Every structure is written in structure tokens, then in C-alpha cells.
Amino acid sequence: NAGVTQTPKFQVLKTGQSMTLQCAQDMNHNSMYWYRQDPGMGLRLIYYSASEGTTDKGEVPNGYNVSRLNKREFSLRLESAAPSQTSVYFCATTGTGLNQPQHFGDGTRLSIL
């Protein structure tokens, strides 16, 4: 009963390095989301995907790209990491239809030096 699985759980990068954060869900949900959580800022939506093959920008998309390869997986890529991207990243999913609650992964803690 995995739900939403994020990998890796922790990562340290140097400025300018690239990295892809992985998210996979086994709940057959259509919608998937990437958030970042910073102290005092709450959750900010980076990108979301309402269905396989579609992606849309959220509140803070700059510096990120996403890929929804199939229904299960939604990846977040940092092409050239910057210290301002040091954060905890959460993937979430919702079921079909409006007003469904979101189910979260345990997060990826990313530090950029």
C-alpha cells in the first residue's frame, strides 16, 4: 500500500548541477502535483498535471521542468540548480473529479550548495 512514492528522499547538489526528482503513484489517480515547502512560506505549487500527457504551470515554475510520461509517474527536473531551490519538494495526487483531497508523498529534501 505505497500510495505516493518519491525518490530520492535526500539529495545534495552543487550549483549548476542538474537533477530529476521522481514521483510514482499506485492509486490510479489522474491529477499529480509538485510543491515546494519553505519555512514560513507554506506549500507553493510548482507544476501540476491534470492527466497523462498534460502539464500546467503553478505559482513558482521558473527553474523547473516536468514530465508526465504515463499515468503513474510525474517527474520534476532542475536543469541548473541554484541555492534558491534548496527546499523540501512534495509530490501529491488527487482522484478523478473536482474537490478531491490530495494525497502526499513523504518529500524529497534537496540542498544546493
Next chain:
Amino acid sequence: GEDVEQSLFLSVREGDSSVINCTYTDSSSTYLYWYKQEPGAGLQLLTYIFSNMDMKQDQRLTVLLNKKDKHLSLRIADTQTGDSAIYFCAESMNRDDKIIFGKGTRLHILP
């Protein structure tokens, strides 16, 4: 635009009731949620209320909704040390799949 506001900190003595408050701006919200985040973990849905309800009770949790004032509260009765966490208020937009989160209230339990 859409916004959800909540205080950042709350301290409560063990055994007392905790009341976490939230205000939201979008009157078209259909569902309002409370999530709990324990240290090192993701957000976990605690409870939710549909916008045509005034109150919902689930064991030690009571949610009150004042739709006129756009005010939502979460009451935790008999607060325990295990209730120490960050609590997020969130509203669901009626027009798309987005959920808007508040910044979270950190609940600290005093012995």
C-alpha cells in the same frame, strides 16, 4: 485572488483544547480541508467539510465553518503530545483541480 490565512504558531497545554483558525477569500470554495504534517513527513488529510455544512465532528476533532465570514476552525479536544505538528488549512477551487493551502499553524504542546 485566492488566499488562505492562518496564524503561524499556537501553544496549548496538554489536556486542554486546541483551536486553530483559518480564513479564506474565495466564496466559491466547495470543500475545505485540514491537513496535518508531522516532522519529516508529508501532509496527511485529517478531515474536510463541504461548504454547505456548519460543523463536522470526528472523535476529538471538530470543524466549524462560518461561510458568511469565510472562517474555518479546527478544534482538537484533550490535546496530546502526539498532536504536535503543523496543521494546514486548504480550500478546493470549484473550477479546476487546484487546492490552495495556508502557510500552516505549528501546534506546540506544553507539559
